Amino acid sequence: MKNIKQLSIFAENKPGKLEHITKVFEENKINILAFNIASQGDFGIMRFIVDKPEKALEAFKKAGFTISMNEVFAIEMEDKPGGFHNVAQFIAKSGLNIENAYVLIEKDRQGALLICDIKDTEKAKKAL
Amino acid sequence: MFWQMEQETLKRAKLEALQLKRLKQTLKRVYDNVPFYQKAFTRCKVKPVSLKSVKDIEKFPFTTREDLQANYPDGLLACGREDIVRLHTSSGTTGKPKAVFFTKADLDNSANLIARCLVATGCTKHDVLQNMMSYGLFTGGLVMHYGAEKLGMLIIPSAVGNTDRQIMLMQDFGTTTLHLTPSYALYLASHFEAKGINPAKDLKLKRAFMGAEPYTEETRLKLESSMGIEVFNSYGLTEMNGPGVAFECTEKNGMHIWEDNFIVEIVDPATGKQLPDGEYGELVLTTINREGMPIIRYRTRDITAIDPVRCACGRTHVRIKRIHGRADDMFIIRGVNIYPQQIEQVLMSVNGVGKNYQIVLESSEDMTIKVEFAKGYFDGNLDNLNTLRGTLLDRLKAAILVRPKVELAEPGTLPVSEGKSKRVIDNRKVY
Secondary structure, three states: OEEEEEEEEEEEOOOOHHHHHHHHHHHOOOOEEEEEEEEEOOEEEEEEEEOOHHHHHHHHHHOOOOEEEEEEEEEEEEOOOOHHHHHHHHHHHHOOOEEEEEEEEOOOOOEEEEEEEEOOHHHHHHHO | OOOOHHHHOOOHHHHHHHHHHHHHHHHHHHHHHOHHHHHHHHHOOOOHHHOOOHHHHHHOOOEOHHHHHHOOOOOOOOOOHHHEEEEEEEOOOOOOOEEEEEEHHHHHHHHHHHHHHHHHOOOOOOOEEEEOOOOOOOHHHHHHHHHHHHHOOEEEOOOOOOHHHHHHHHHHHOOOEEEEOHHHHHHHHHHHHHHOOOHHHHOOOOEEEEOOOOOOHHHHHHHHHHHOOEEEEEEEEHHHOEEEEEEEOOOOOOEEEOOOOEEEEEEOOOOOOEOOOOOOEEEEEEEOOOOOOOOOOEEEEEEEOEEOOOOOOOOOOOEEOOOOEEOOOOEEEOOEEEOHHHHHHHHHHOOOEEEEEEEEEOOOOOEEEEEEEOOOOOOOOHHHHHHHHHHHHHHHHHHHOOOOEEEEEOOOOOOOOOOOOOOEEEOOOOO
16 A cells, blocks of 8 residues: 555536646646546546656646645555455455545556545554 | 814704705706706606705605616706816616716815715825726716825826736835725736735735725625725715715725715615615615706615714714615516625635636526635545535525525636626526
């Protein structure tokens, strides 16, 4: 288990919004490792794990985006049948509530990371 | 501090005697010189001599905005054209504009009324006024200018727009006092923030006068704390000289209205019957110290109430409450009468709400309120945004009895105009 930085960008549901965002990544030579979109009707939040989070934060702020950065937990999973089940079992036992989760596959394909946004950070740190 | 201490602190009995004398003179002047009023008085079976006390004004006919439009351009003049030195008009959103004329004495008088207001807020000749109102036919620029000049302030006639230059002027000339619309003030405040200017530290601003559009106490408090200034409420309308008809003193608890120049009535907007002090209704004003174009019982369409309680500042002239709204701004959704100010009041009282919003009327059943959340409010958490939206929905429902749609928007994305704002967008097809 490790902590990694996640970027959250507020996005109105409008055509072309995603393209605006990806352009900033492209222009600043930032590599996206994983992302997820949570939509809420007229707006959504896009979450990104990138190789240079601090640089990305600055770039988006400069470009006028509403963005924030926070730490999320990355739980290692074996890349084989039952890998996710093992992690889910563990999370259930620890009584943790996940706000939002998605998967990051590592480059070497030896394993995968479950990215978890957990509100109760202290409890999560103890359990994990 | 007073500008015309004697007039401003006149004992009530004396003030009322002066009102009666001036009202009689005014009625006679319009009856003798303005065919419109002669006909209107005759229709109501009254003559100037019918007035025995100020209260008798009730017997006289109203003047409406439609009357002003029908008599455009100069049908209500009570003197020869050669004695007029200034013309102002009020924007005519419906039909013809309303034209208002000033003689030399009228201009001088309106400047004195403004000077009274400025001194009441603590201004002296050492102050620097940046007049961020449109100069031209609109009274907000020129009429304020003449009043501030009378007091001896340094005036920067910067007018509206070009916010970067406005800020440069403030920095270079040590502006202490602003005159601007509330919507421009909100825009300016967010512009300061974006430029990294802390007005409380980096500028010499002390106060701002805000009028021309209704705004809420919550907006005032927000602006006062974000700019480190005192905000004074002002009320005026072109038909009654423009700015300076009523103004707050340093007590900031209602606006003094100069009763030696205006007779103040509050009437039920539906029946036209006078209402007792303290009750909200439509403000009706009669000019009693005007030569060029006196107006009798003008229906302002503005909703307020009279506060007759003596003010601690020593001025004996009554105060009117913050304008609740214009009788015309009101709209109806699902059969409920709603004033935009009610909505603004809710928005500005909820933590996390930014400075800008828009009310979109979709149909007779639906409206959408677009609200910017505050800068720095976003922390990536969807729940927080949903909670904010939920709180807004509940509070709005409680305040206006109708559940609107609420859309959250990023700071700085809703359109702002640099003058009077268009906060209500009416997409209803009602013809």
